Amino acid sequence: MSEQTLTIDDHDHHDHGPAKGLLRWVFTTNHKDIGTLYLIFSLTMFFIGGMMAFVIRAELFQPGMQLVDPGFFNQMTTMHGLIMVFGAVMPGFVGLANWQIPLMVGAPDMALPRMNNWSFWILPFAFTMLLSTLFMGGGAPGFGWTFYAPLSTTYAPPSVTFFIFAIHMMGISSIMGAMNIIVTLFNMRAPGMGLMQMPMFAWSWLITAFLLVAVMPVLAAVVTMMLMDIHFATSFFSAAGGGDPVLFQHIFWFFGHPEVYIMILPAFGVVSEILPTFSRKKLFGYHSMVYALIAIALLSFVVWAHHMFTVGMPIGGQLFFMYATMLIAVPTGVKVFNWVATMFKGSLTFETPMLFAIAFVVLFTVGGFSGIMLAIAPVDFQYQDTYFVVAHFHYVLVPGAIFGIVAGVYYWLPKWCGKMYDESLGKMHFWLSFIGLNLTFFPMHFVGLAGMPRRVPDYALQFADFNMMASMGAFLFGTSQLIFVYLVIKAVRSGKEAAQVPWESAEGLEWTLPTPLPYHTFTTPPVIEQK
């Protein structure tokens, strides 16, 4: 944004700080408070979901049944997937959005601050409901995070009712959160900032929010139909009444595929902010980055059935979804190439956010490659529902989504709390995570190709070695996250004072603000003059 010059006046004059006491967090309408709440919530859920991954990996450490029974294992898999997706990744990105979007577009707050609070506070209740199913008679849902009917309807434990309502609540929360972001971006940009001058992170969230508003209602619709099949004797997903279990999958994945891009696009945005800063060079190809985001989002609506290549679709459908899915590699490729071009001939330094961002680009691309392999329908017959798929999506989710969030936190933390984190701890966190995660998820490619199905508590002997390796990697990766928690607490409590612009060549409105940040910022919008 070097064509823009900023005029800001001193904000502190009519600034009133936060209310006192715990209730401040409950009643707050401040985007910074709500952002913090989201991020803390997300971290908590990441740890709860991670503990479940620990249970999974401990059981899979060796062939044979050691720790848990198969029913409980399925509940762990299901809850792990749901909590990571809906509890860790999505709220994590919403947290970043809450903090950053008003700061980056020069808005005083989110457009609808009270609703913002509501979006957040629904979540703890929704997840309380979801987690409470673990203690119900018959156990928690054990039908996978994709909850295919009829395993999730006729054959489900009674707790499925609460699972459904928990999903409803998460959906409502996400829709309201997304609407808020869209409205903020459309209506609250600083005067002079056109859409095509918005920071990349804001763009990525605009597109993500659009996807959310478009597909969360579809998820709500499909769980509503499940509810009706379970409690009101309808037959949407039962052939005996003229319905079809596969219909469930079509609707679910119409939501589900855009959902996976919901989990990655904001990370694209974060990385597009970080790479230029530490390359000391402008983001390469701003316009094509925006068009690529839009293309990915639009394509994501017409590829859903690549998750269903084995359900026996007519061949025309099979081919259509295969071609459409492969096409996504084109805009995604443009993004990857542009990132590399941004680094090319830059002047690079490797602070922790940059390390995470570089690892993101590399490992996400690895995950993208396995995605392309999965997209080839005839070969997907061999991959589908094996650990190859598990490897694919963990590569795009852990070093993708999770690294995206973590990189964003490292990058903006000095601005948020006015304190610097400990760089050497940060580097340690990065390297241990990097090694741990590759050790965990890379071997999964091998066992998957060799034929190990996913969602099994026990496996044949030829898969033993790689599983043990994966489990050890998981323990390494998991425990290294404790460093992150320690590092953040340490930074907030006793970090060095951070400079107003802690990174040498960071650009964007957020860095024009004083450090520490006042409670209210941009109460008078900055004016951006076009050159």
Added chain:
Amino acid sequence: MEHTSDSYYVPDQSIWPIVGAIAMFLMLGGTGLVLNDLQNAEHASQSSSLIMYSGMIILTIMLFGWFGNVIAESRRGAYSPQVDISFRYGMSWFIFSEVMFFLAFFGVLYYARAFSVPWLGGEGDKGISHMLWPDFEAVWPLLTPPNPELFTPIKEVIDPWHLPLINTILLVTSSFTVTFAHHALRHGDRAKIKIWLAITLIFGLTFLAFQAEEYIEAYQHLDLTLNSGIYGATFFLLTGFHGLHVTIGSIILFILLIRVFKGHFTPDNHFAFEAGSWYWHFVDVVWLLLFVVVYVF
């Protein structure tokens, strides 16, 4: 897209969101308990419905409180034109999300008619499935489902040219009347607003009454129930959720009417009124689509 307003209204702390979250938790949790009690009558307990109702009551209180705040702020003149635009965007995207919700339901109807039912009846790419249901015949409307023991057959479907046609006329007309009310509001003709709005509301309520009559007819005489296979399931899904939206729309209209009587709204500041009428138009459009694909064809 440029706004020079230098004071965007950021509300102070508010108690209503957390109340709303708690209400939602109680309402949905309670509903879950009630539903599970129905399946397992021995373990039913009194407190289930108590929790559900308390959630509903708290939710109502929350809505009154929250909207009360908004109305007060609006009448106090706290909202700049930019805030007004935020509300407009918000409402439009909310309606868009509702469109997607209904789209999923229409998709189900389409899938059943174009794929699953013909396949089960032996036509199309997966027609071989007919092997499993040798007695099943694929026709639409589907009166006899593949397994008539689990899902009871329908005697007859609703005739589109009686109640549904009347309802169509009612809703379409009401879309006009609400626009008349809006015109009147813009011209400051308060008597006319009241009349047109009241007429709209009456149309909405009549629609609901006819709908109820139709459901009773379906259950008592036609054997058209939720349990009669995919026809009944999609029929009640689409008309039911539409009916729910008409109900919500009517409540909105009712509140608007009260507010008009209280002297709220000015010719150029009446966002709530417009939002209500957008919602009403949306409900109307859904009905038209529904009338065509559910009843007529």
Added chain:
Amino acid sequence: MQRFLHQFCIALAFLIPSSVYAAWELNMPRGVTDTSNTVYDLHMLILWICVGIGVVVFGVMFWSILYHRKSQGAKAAQFHESTTVEVIWTVIPFIILIGMAVPSTTVLIDMYDSSESDIDIQVTGYQWKWQYKYLNEEIDFFSTLTTPKEEIANEQVKNPNYLLEVDNELVVPINKKVRFLFTANDVIHAWWVPELAVKKDAIPGFINESWTRINEVGTYRGQCAELCGKDHGFMPIVVKAVTQEDYDIWVAEQKATALATAAAATQDWTMEDLVAKGETVYQKNCAGCHMVDGSGLPPAFPALNGNEVVLGDIEKHIDIMVNGVPGTAMAAYGKQLSAVDLAAVITYKRNTWDNKTGEVISPADVTAFMSK
């Protein structure tokens, strides 16, 4: 906690011999059908293309990381746009993708052509076993896991086919086009044998088709590949491909056994024999849900020990066994078990654990009920 510690120690003890389990498998098996070979080649093709792209992209990136670092005195260039390069790197991937799409389409079309088959087999998935019904031969049997509980519980050394072994294998002749009709009885399952490159979902109420033609004699193992509930990990598939002669012999044997089973139903059975047989039937079919000791997993799976139905009216008990409880996991075993097995398991349940009714239900009772 103590239990946990105990198990943790066992787990540790197992650490050492783990490397002797089996050779490392890194890649997809080539398989034994023409299709599986083409699929393998396609897989390798795409894999190498991706590796190639990766080398180029990451190459440029690491080069920048090495040579454009600030500590090396690199000064940042100013360019940030170039329509030409951007068009180039939009078009090149597109062309590569077309290169991938063409062979994929041919393979897929071939895989979809299940016409002109020599043998048709209907495969039905149940929680948690497979039923194979030879449509031209009147052969019909179930195939369940045989791995002993002790091996699963780590109380016994695991055999090389751990979890991949069944009582009745699917036997097919080589060099014949075998067409499968997949369906399921309860939830969705998926039938998968990697070496045949066949994976298809078995969907309740619908039929999916697929086919294979095996080139080599051998035993090929696979597993259910769609989460189908608790024991999804324990419903393997074993296909035995034999020569046409051996296949004919096998078919003849199957028919003979079928006759013998039918004869057994009319025979007289003693209480001891029934209970003994019933116990095997129970352990194999029922213990998965109702548990070995009949305690079930309430509320999902009722306890049978002291159960009202089991101790109550015989007619009702037979009815539940034959017709199942529609809409629940309790399947209609009339379709799955022979009259002898049904009689045996019913007698067993009524005379084991705390259930001591002393009643004997003979196969004839069951046949009588079924013919009503």
